[in-house]
Amino acid sequence: MEEFCFGVDVGGTTVKMGLFAGLAEPLHTWEIPTRTEDGGKNILPDIREAMSREMVERGIAPDQVVGAGVGIPGPVTDDGVVNHCVNLGWPVVHVREQLSNMFYHLPIRVGNDANVAALGEAWFGGGKGYRNMVMLTLGTGLGGGVIMNGRIVHGSHGAGGEVGHMPIYTEATRVCNCGNTGCLEQIASATGLVHKAREVLVHNTFDSVLRGKKNFTAKDVLDAYLAGDPAGKITVECMLDFLGRGMAIIATVVDPDVFVIGGGVSKTGPWLMEALKERFDHYAFFGCRDTLVLPAKLGNDAGMYGAAALAITKE
């Protein structure tokens, strides 16, 4: 008998959903809006309704479904409880229990969206075929996820994989969103690149293509680097150095097979993986120098894939 599961990635505006049969590509993917009004009370019923409709249309019975995985943009306890998720308008919501109660009492597994996306890349994407992977998502901030033996390392406070807040950026001049100073994401993120480039322009008098732009972006900084611009060069080399060092540090803790690099900044091209691998090798403990640095493959779908992996995984 074929067994199905659902992968559900809940975002602030849309819920990405997928119907999977084992660890193959999804049979169907679709989206529904995230109704955050009224304390987000419609979100779980909407998800339940969408899954049930899909089952009816395909003639799938509840006993053919092993369960559903759900990624949530906020911290999740081991029991699948979400405490005050601002993006969804939620107070305390017992996601696992509530969704299971309204969905044939099937097993529901819930995780933080960054960790769930890392699981997706590990099982279906850039880290496929490796048991131990660390995902780094270079977006507005620096997200992360640690996968050991194919399972998420949540940690004791759900802070496993919060490597963006590793206190190693000794050149930081600002306070991070988290309240500390010196977090890796203050340089290794889109926001970090822009701030650093602004500092470089203020402290130097050389010409730069960035001086002509009023509000330049991280992409502008990366393009400037690739064009040989001096401000781009100083900025991006600073990021590469701290991020490569950070990866070497991570390797002394969990020693992954592979680092998978995703997020908007990673779209600059394959040169980024090569440059990070070079910096990593410079700093890495000798036992870890064959660790790979590979690009993420699933983009914004990683969370949906990872939620399906979560549903299939038995812990």
Place this chain on the structure above:
Amino acid sequence: MEEFCFGVDVGGTTVKMGLFAGLAEPLHTWEIPTRTEDGGKNILPDIREAMSREMVERGIAPDQVVGAGVGIPGPVTDDGVVNHCVNLGWPVVHVREQLSNMFYHLPIRVGNDANVAALGEAWFGGGKGYRNMVMLTLGTGLGGGVIMNGRIVHGSHGAGGEVGHMPIYTEATRVCNCGNTGCLEQIASATGLVHKAREVLVHNTFDSVLRGKKNFTAKDVLDAYLAGDPAGKITVECMLDFLGRGMAIIATVVDPDVFVIGGGVSKTGPWLMEALKERFDHYAFFGCRDTLVLPAKLGNDAGMYGAAALAITKE
């Protein structure tokens, strides 16, 4: 029926052995010499002989033994193979297979001694009662072990927990034994403290109790710190700062419930755990600030206890 297991910690001069019945204190512990001559070919037969004799004396049948765990002072593959262990005189030795073949074909589990000692502290010692623990052993070097969900995180090259080689000691002036510069153990270890204190004395002219001693030890440096000596103060505060920062970094990767601190340097007293907790809190991501810092409890027996835990653990 009562079930037994053996914990075996193989050191360069003695093998520490224990007979356990489940997760209680050992029924009997003893030592045998490690015969490293002739390529260490007697080591495994000696261990086998010691375990068999113990079983005969207590009337324990092979089907009452769930297996044995073995800690080895070197890297161990997932298959229980040891490649060139200098301390034991070993070339390539298939420890798991060979010992099982000569010991009633019982299951044998093999691990690196630092990781196995961490497992011992997690199950029987300073980390007992916590699922996620990081052990830091402040000895001649800085050893480490990462335990998540009660299991060792070996990593892909056996380098999980090699946090002594985390490249964060930016003030390093020497090359580490591993070939890199800037490893945390260059300050956070007995050797690191002595080197740093010597540098402090060279670069300053103030009086210090350490100037009168020709070959001072890490204990002398710690005693000088506690007595308010200026060289002791600069040296030990440097170590506390880098080690506290290193612990905050580790917490962003695996987020343990507790750090357990062992090794010779930790014998200076409970003030060390309090001082490290203070530095950790300063650098830690806000989600991790209730993480505990506790002393190790098992001393040199941690490896034997951990080997027993390894035998009992089913992965």
